[in-house]
Amino acid sequence: xxxxxxxxxFPEQQPTYIGFDSVAREDIPASSxxxxxYLIVDFRFEAxxxxxxxxxxxxxxxxxxxxxxxxxxxxxDSGYDMIAVAFDRRTQYDCL
Numbered sequence: 568x569x570x571x572x573x574x575x576x577f578p579e580q581q582p583t584y585i586g587f588d589s590v591a592r593e594d595i596p597a598s599s600x601x602x603x604x605y606l607i608v609d610f611r612f613e614a615x616x617x618x619x620x621x622x623x624x625x626x627x628x629x630x631x632x633x634x635x636x637x638x639x640x641x642x643x644d645s646g647y648d649m650i651a652v653a654f655d656r657r658t659q660y661d662c663l
Contacts, residue, residue, distance in 0.1 A: 569645075572638050573608065576631050582610035582624055582654060589647075605649035606642060607659060608632070621654070628652050629662035 569587060577584040588607045595603045610628065632638050632650060642650065651659040 569606075569638075569641055572635070572641060576635055576638065577610075577628070582612045582616075582628075585609045585611055604645070604647050605651060606647045607651045607653050609653050612654060624654075625652050625660045625662075629660075633663060 573584050573587065586609050588609065590605050590607060592603045592605060608628070610624070612624075616624065629650070629652065650662040652662060653659045
Protein backbone atom coordinates (compact mmCIF):
# COMPACT_ATOMS: atom_id res chain seq x y z
CA UNK A 568 0.00 0.00 0.00
CA UNK A 569 1.46 3.33 -1.07
CA UNK A 570 0.03 5.17 1.93
CA UNK A 571 1.89 2.84 4.30
CA UNK A 572 5.16 3.33 2.40
CA UNK A 573 4.73 7.11 2.48
CA UNK A 574 3.80 7.13 6.17
CA UNK A 575 7.00 5.24 6.91
CA UNK A 576 9.09 7.65 4.81
CA PHE A 577 7.61 10.78 6.38
CA PRO A 578 6.77 10.02 10.03
CA GLU A 579 5.31 12.99 11.90
CA GLN A 580 7.48 15.74 10.53
CA GLN A 581 6.80 19.09 8.90
CA PRO A 582 5.37 19.29 6.39
CA THR A 583 2.89 16.54 7.22
CA TYR A 584 2.08 13.86 4.63
CA ILE A 585 -1.70 13.77 4.18
CA GLY A 586 -2.23 11.51 1.17
CA PHE A 587 -1.93 11.18 -2.58
CA ASP A 588 -3.97 11.49 -5.74
CA SER A 589 -3.59 9.55 -8.97
CA VAL A 590 -4.19 11.52 -12.16
CA ALA A 591 -4.60 10.18 -15.69
CA ARG A 592 -3.03 12.40 -18.34
CA GLU A 593 -5.69 12.80 -21.00
CA ASP A 594 -3.33 14.75 -23.29
CA ILE A 595 -1.42 11.54 -24.09
CA PRO A 596 -3.19 9.13 -26.47
CA ALA A 597 -4.12 5.76 -24.97
CA SER A 598 -2.18 4.06 -27.78
CA SER A 599 1.06 5.78 -26.73
CA UNK A 600 3.96 3.79 -25.30
CA UNK A 601 4.19 6.35 -22.49
CA UNK A 602 2.31 5.84 -19.25
CA UNK A 603 -0.59 8.17 -18.70
CA UNK A 604 -0.64 8.24 -14.90
CA TYR A 605 1.06 10.55 -12.48
CA LEU A 606 1.03 10.77 -8.74
CA ILE A 607 0.51 13.89 -6.66
CA VAL A 608 1.65 13.49 -3.04
CA ASP A 609 0.04 15.98 -0.67
CA PHE A 610 1.71 17.60 2.30
CA ARG A 611 0.58 20.43 4.56
CA PHE A 612 2.46 22.89 6.74
CA GLU A 613 1.04 24.11 10.06
CA ALA A 614 1.91 27.67 8.96
CA UNK A 615 2.86 29.07 5.57
CA UNK A 616 6.62 28.66 5.11
CA UNK A 617 9.13 31.09 3.67
CA UNK A 618 10.03 30.48 0.01
CA UNK A 619 13.43 29.03 0.96
CA UNK A 620 11.83 26.52 3.32
CA UNK A 621 9.28 25.55 0.68
CA UNK A 622 11.98 24.82 -1.90
CA UNK A 623 14.04 22.89 0.67
CA UNK A 624 10.96 20.82 1.56
CA UNK A 625 10.27 19.99 -2.10
CA UNK A 626 13.87 18.85 -2.53
CA UNK A 627 13.85 16.77 0.66
CA UNK A 628 10.52 15.09 -0.17
CA UNK A 629 11.52 14.33 -3.77
CA UNK A 630 14.93 12.96 -2.82
CA UNK A 631 13.45 10.81 -0.04
CA UNK A 632 10.96 9.23 -2.46
CA UNK A 633 13.51 8.77 -5.25
CA UNK A 634 15.99 7.08 -2.89
CA UNK A 635 13.36 4.60 -1.65
CA UNK A 636 13.52 1.46 -3.78
CA UNK A 637 10.21 0.27 -2.31
CA UNK A 638 8.39 3.46 -3.32
CA UNK A 639 9.93 3.63 -6.80
CA UNK A 640 9.22 -0.07 -7.41
CA UNK A 641 5.62 0.30 -6.21
CA UNK A 642 5.06 3.34 -8.44
CA UNK A 643 6.69 1.66 -11.42
CA ASP A 644 4.64 -1.51 -10.94
CA SER A 645 1.49 0.64 -10.77
CA GLY A 646 2.31 2.41 -14.05
CA TYR A 647 3.29 5.86 -12.77
CA ASP A 648 5.80 7.85 -14.79
CA MET A 649 5.69 11.15 -12.92
CA ILE A 650 5.60 12.34 -9.31
CA ALA A 651 4.57 15.81 -8.13
CA VAL A 652 4.49 17.32 -4.63
CA ALA A 653 1.67 19.63 -3.53
CA PHE A 654 1.30 21.76 -0.41
CA ASP A 655 -2.09 23.19 -1.39
CA ARG A 656 -4.68 22.74 -4.13
CA ARG A 657 -3.21 25.42 -6.41
CA THR A 658 0.45 24.49 -6.88
CA GLN A 659 2.41 21.34 -7.74
CA TYR A 660 6.16 20.82 -7.89
CA ASP A 661 7.44 18.08 -10.20
CA CYS A 662 9.91 15.54 -8.81
CA LEU A 663 10.35 12.87 -11.43
